Amino acid sequence: MTWNETIENFSHFLKFERNFSDNTLDAYIRDVKKLKAFSEEKLDNTTPDKITFENLQEFLLYLTREKISERTQARGISSIKSFFKYLIEEEIREDNPSTLLEGPKLGLYLPDTLSFEDVEKIIKAIDLSTDLGVRNHCIIEVLYGCGLRVSELIELKISDINFKENFIKVEGKGKKVRYVPLANYTANLILNYINNVRANNKIGKKYEDHIFLNSRGSSMSRVIVFIIIKELVEKAGIRKSISPHTFxxxxxxxxxxxxxDLRFIQEMLGHSSITTTEIYTHLKTEELHDVILKYHPRNK
Structure with a gap:
């Protein structure tokens, strides 16, 4: 059983039997391919059915020495455990060498956020006299006003928006559908873009229902959205690491x-677990901590 054949079969399993999204699937396969490369270079090309717990420990030590972040290591261990669990289910192995693997202890991850003033600065950096500027303004407002993931944004369809009732139908991770309220302000921006910009530009046959299009009339990529935001953030003079997810x-x-209420936020973000949403309560606690230290008379 070769690495390439096993990884290909594992990929099919994750996609068709586990219904992994493309992004999650890519991350898992990328992690397993790192193990494959390590095996070829450092373990005399030990095959997946022969690799041992000690080999996996060597691999984790290698990742640490390569200064791979703890969060990336933790995700990699999760991918590897899923891989070897799959090998057992397929009767390629009888034992699971990854069972005792332990990931690095992760501290609380608090995502970067923008103040409302920062969002306004980014919008003011957009040249609204151009078609691209109008489109980019609309992109920022949908990311910030609806809390969409970038993958959800680029797949958003005109038919997904109900302008009468003001909500967006969003298909999130695992093809789970949620309905996000749409503010009048954001709805008007979308309508303006659709009617006065998008309608006057080239539209590919496959993308007649996609809202956001590139200059070739096809759907936008995640990468181009990242680049647009990076350029706007630099132009606005904001010194933070900002991505589409920051909005x-x-x-x-x-x-x-x-x-x-946190439960409403969970619904709007499409989180399957309230635990994921609770990260934002920690952000609020951090803010409260800073305010107390700044204004309490005992801290003067």
Whole structure:
């Protein structure tokens, strides 16, 4: 059983039997391919059915020496455990060498967020006299106003928006559907873009229902959205590491700060577990901590 054949079969298993999204699937396969490369270079090309617990420990030590982040290591261990569990289910192995693997202890991850003033600065950096500027403004407002993932944004369809009732139908991870309220302000921006910009540009036959299109009339890629935001952030003079996901974090944080119940935020973000959403309560606690230290008279 070769590495390439096993990884290909594992990929099919994750996609068709586990219904993994493309992004999650890519991450798992990328992690297993790292183990494959390590095996070829350091373990005399030991095959998946022969690799041992000690070999896996060597691999983790290698990742540490290569200064791979703890969070990436933790995800890699999860991928590897799934891989060897699959090998047992397929009766390729009788034992699981990854059972005793332990990932690095991760501290609480608090995502970067933008203040409302930062969001306004980014929007002001957009040249609204151009078609691309109008499109990019709409992209920022949908990310921030609806809390979408970038993968959800680029797949958003005109038919997904109900302008009468003001909500967006979003297909998230695992093809789970949720309905996100749409503010009048954001709805008007989308309508303006669709009617006055998108309608006047080239539209490919396969993408007639996609809202956001590139200059060739096809759907936008995740990468181009990242680049657009990076350029706008630099132009706005904001010294933070900002990605499309930052607007999603900011959406949730600002709702929580204004008193929205955490369960509603969970629904709007499409989190399967409230535990994932609870990260934003820690952000609020951090903010409260800073305010107390700054303004309490005992700290003067």
């Amino acid at each position: 999603r974090h900011s959406f949730a944080t600002h709702l929580l700060q204004n008193g929205v």
